[in-house]
Amino acid sequence: MIVVMEAGSTEEQIQSVIDRLVMLNFSVHRSTGMIHTVLGGVGPEGDLSPDDLQVMPGVKECHRVTSPYKLAARAFKPEGTIIEFANGVKIGGPELVVAAGPCSVETEDQIQTTAAAVARAGAKMIRAGAFKPRSSPYSFQGLGEEGLRLLRAAADAHDLLVVSEVMDQTQIPLLEHYADVLQVGARNMQNYTLLRELGRSPRPILLKRGIAATIEELLLSAEYILSGGNYQVILCERGIRTFETYTRNTMDLAAIPVVKKLSHLPIMADPSHGTGRRDKVIPMARASVAAGADGLLVEVHPDPDRALSDGAQSLYPDQFETLMAQLRIIAPAVDRTL
């Protein structure tokens, strides 16, 4: 912990910061400059917020030295995490992994058609929701277990892995039964009860960044899962909320190389939620891969105009095919294959 004192702070103020740090088991080094006194504290930073020192009289500012996350940090596994599935698919390796599918499972026909289409185009996973977090209580809320059953069947028929969202801790067993990857939605990124339980799951977790979450907060949420013993976490950039309202969210693609530097965890991108508009999904999917993403989540629906949710951001199957062809051109520029 580094504490910079105000120009003109009194000896008493400085001493009282030192006392506070010592009380908290820090050893303190003092450096008195022309203008500012700077205190360096070595100790258990995890228990202390910089804010606690920052409000003390005479303190100008305070900075944490160590990262608040440990297990999610790159240093914990410098070579990077690769998540491997029984069928040989790997996330975080040289091959890009694309998960595609509708927002929600609606009917057997819909999900089978989609699975066939996305598998044919080269997707390795199917994504679809059976439990839907909707901002209005009056919107379609998903088919529940029946949806999961249909999804699993469609995936198995086309050798696809299943990723599907878990909305709260009571749904975990059900999701573990039907899905290969459990998704935590953006709205639940700081649902700590849920994260803690997922730390005990044998399944990989896809953790989406909240729309107002910093990259550090995303890694701290991953830390909740990792610290429970589940090391298989995949991060996902899906857009943050900004003043620009033309697109639903603003994708922060620079987060991809930033996460690659700070953490060993793989990171995918979701241009469907990141833009909210079908005609922007393809350019942003390409851009995500070019920025270094390990894979994509893309919404595809056989008949988006009749989708029960998120139709506006779902690609038609032939658009998805075009996208995959473009990604195959881009992949070598980032030393990837598809």
Place this chain on the structure above:
Amino acid sequence: MIVVMEAGSTEEQIQSVIDRLVMLNFSVHRSTGMIHTVLGGVGPEGDLSPDDLQVMPGVKECHRVTSPYKLAARAFKPEGTIIEFANGVKIGGPELVVAAGPCSVETEDQIQTTAAAVARAGAKMIRAGAFKPRSSPYSFQGLGEEGLRLLRAAADAHDLLVVSEVMDQTQIPLLEHYADVLQVGARNMQNYTLLRELGRSPRPILLKRGIAATIEELLLSAEYILSGGNYQVILCERGIRTFETYTRNTMDLAAIPVVKKLSHLPIMADPSHGTGRRDKVIPMARASVAAGADGLLVEVHPDPDRALSDGAQSLYPDQFETLMAQLRIIAPAVDRTL
């Protein structure tokens, strides 16, 4: 639903929007202008997102006419909601209600001392957490039920109401047993499983605005609770996340008069979380009341420098007393008493 077609949209494009609306049980009125054709659709807007039409070819933009929330709208109860407790305290009436207390219950002594101090200064409620959502898994997570027991005892000893946070649906029965008001934290504002369950609670709910939630989304989350049959919802402005990082959040005080116009629900303000820094809490508490808030949540701790959480934003008891004296001066300017 109003759909504005692009200048130069074709007859075929216009017809296909009309067909889509008709299929969704809207009756459509068409108005052909010099530049733009505008379609007005009357029908079940709740099932349709403007985005779904906006991505259709030839569409310039699309606007919903009705609000997506009904029960939370001012029109549903034009005279405004007043929430009355057994001891006669009312939230939403002419009297300002201040809830004060520490971030977390830590010890019996701490919570008893705080209760005595805030009651003496004029608070009607004590606020404190027993279950704490912390961004790091390594931070203090609260005392759990023991904390609630201590909190209830301290409140009863000083005739205070209790407000405390519920982190997930499994904690509801416990909170209902010990608290008078169940608080939903900012991070849980869109935890729909939780909101839905709280719709069946006999207790009033204090619903905090998420740091990236629009006012409309806050009202939609309230709608989840109201639509379950629980009409006792208190909203709370506690700061949104912006680019300015000097304070932890940026309080959107204009949200207070906006909510007053859009909704019948009372709204409080939380300047402690809204600023994150003790020396900014008092000015923003005053400002919140001046902007028309129905009450305040303020963190007060007998010894903030040793608080286990949020010490930096907790007032010393004598600061709280000073604040209450200032609020008594301001209250008549907004036709309130304290």
Place this chain on the structure above:
Amino acid sequence: MIVVMEAGSTEEQIQSVIDRLVMLNFSVHRSTGMIHTVLGGVGPEGDLSPDDLQVMPGVKECHRVTSPYKLAARAFKPEGTIIEFANGVKIGGPELVVAAGPCSVETEDQIQTTAAAVARAGAKMIRAGAFKPRSSPYSFQGLGEEGLRLLRAAADAHDLLVVSEVMDQTQIPLLEHYADVLQVGARNMQNYTLLRELGRSPRPILLKRGIAATIEELLLSAEYILSGGNYQVILCERGIRTFETYTRNTMDLAAIPVVKKLSHLPIMADPSHGTGRRDKVIPMARASVAAGADGLLVEVHPDPDRALSDGAQSLYPDQFETLMAQLRIIAPAVDRTL
């Protein structure tokens, strides 16, 4: 400058940061911790951006110790700046100063009527624009010098000071001739050519915060003026841009106490531009004063429904009178008079 090295940074990386600092005339103190090496550099921080060190291999992060502004800092004039005018009005003293008036000067009658109304209600200054920065080239752009002449005459007839906007450096002489305070609009907060020239003006400058400017950037822009020799700068909070679009901007009222701590300059608030909607101006004006502002800028128009610009955010004269009465109640809570 404090540089925190990555855990695991090499001796060579550390040495190369030290070399860089030494080359830039810093003297460097090295502190080797268990996990991180921290380098403290004392020297000419003004010439160095933390980013320059932050991108060096092995560097985790880098923090500036001294503020980038000097003359605007509180330490430069701890007792605070009070700006006094020939007629005895003082900004920054115990009396609140309210500047009111229309967005633009439109006609002699309009400006005379407004001047009479706002003076009667207790305003000490009239505000109105003769040169209008408009986001569309097709909107009304102001009356120019004729507007300034009408404004001055109206002000003189009612013993009011004049504040009016200067859009570029060529307009300075004209504004100096007619106005008592030259206003720099939010869009020009970083127009450095203009700021530099205003540093040579004998008139006080009202510097509005840009909609995306941090508090530090606002103070740096003030520094441009101060460093030219003009010490009479009044800051103004007028709302920042956030994701919430219900109001035009989000007023960051906490900036008021923050500026009071960081700087000796007075700060006013502009709830008209801060909200963009008449019915939100009054609550936010009250809140601004309660948060500690030294004064207000409020748009008032005798007939807002026919205003050529900003009618939606202009108060009717009787609303302004009501507001002033409410502010007189609030003022003593912040040790002010009005």
Place this chain on the structure above:
Amino acid sequence: MIVVMEAGSTEEQIQSVIDRLVMLNFSVHRSTGMIHTVLGGVGPEGDLSPDDLQVMPGVKECHRVTSPYKLAARAFKPEGTIIEFANGVKIGGPELVVAAGPCSVETEDQIQTTAAAVARAGAKMIRAGAFKPRSSPYSFQGLGEEGLRLLRAAADAHDLLVVSEVMDQTQIPLLEHYADVLQVGARNMQNYTLLRELGRSPRPILLKRGIAATIEELLLSAEYILSGGNYQVILCERGIRTFETYTRNTMDLAAIPVVKKLSHLPIMADPSHGTGRRDKVIPMARASVAAGADGLLVEVHPDPDRALSDGAQSLYPDQFETLMAQLRIIAPAVDRTL
């Protein structure tokens, strides 16, 4: 203009909105629904802000139908604008155009070395500043005309076009003399005096998006230039300000396909300012091209560690070469060449 009245608005309120519209030369169509009355007004929308109607009693919301910009709209030139230079380089055509160079011209040697390096790697333009807008008055402010002279000479020696920033209208003649493209920086995007004057320039203008500017505001600023008669405007996405502070700005790459839809003007991307950190420039440069940009502005410096400004975001020449090689792989995916 479409005005949606509140549920429960009175006949008198409706009539008074109609009267207001009629007074402003709109013809009004009224549509009375079950819940809401909707008024459609056809007329001179340019003179009227939706806010003006929105604050009228009984009005729920109000939407403009026509775009506030005309000449910048795609409809004005559906085939798209291509800007062609004397040496045959074209911006907006099938070939990607890369402008590279240092933040500032520092010395003859520096700029000559850079010009040679970027030309060799395939850049068609050199970018460098002679007048620098710096947030601190104490930072290096550029070499002025001498810098422009050196820049022109270096460009001519390597057959490069010159793009350089103009900070205010008095500098226009100088810039026109030395540069092929005049750049308007992000901080000046709404400096209307400057924009208006540039409308009379024979040179193409590179207009950077302000860090808090919406896409619509960017197009309105372009409209200022276009409406003066200068149709050669190139837009540039260079990052917006958000809550995420790890990178200096957040690039809004979706703005690229959005601008392509709304406008006929070419759009480039500036990943150097968009990220502020060298190691993020390359991924975001790739992503910009993948998202559909017509070209790039990239900072390159022969010795970034000794650069007088923006060293942290400048690429080493060999990094630039690597980037260009990667872009050549990506280009065909977006039907481009490089």
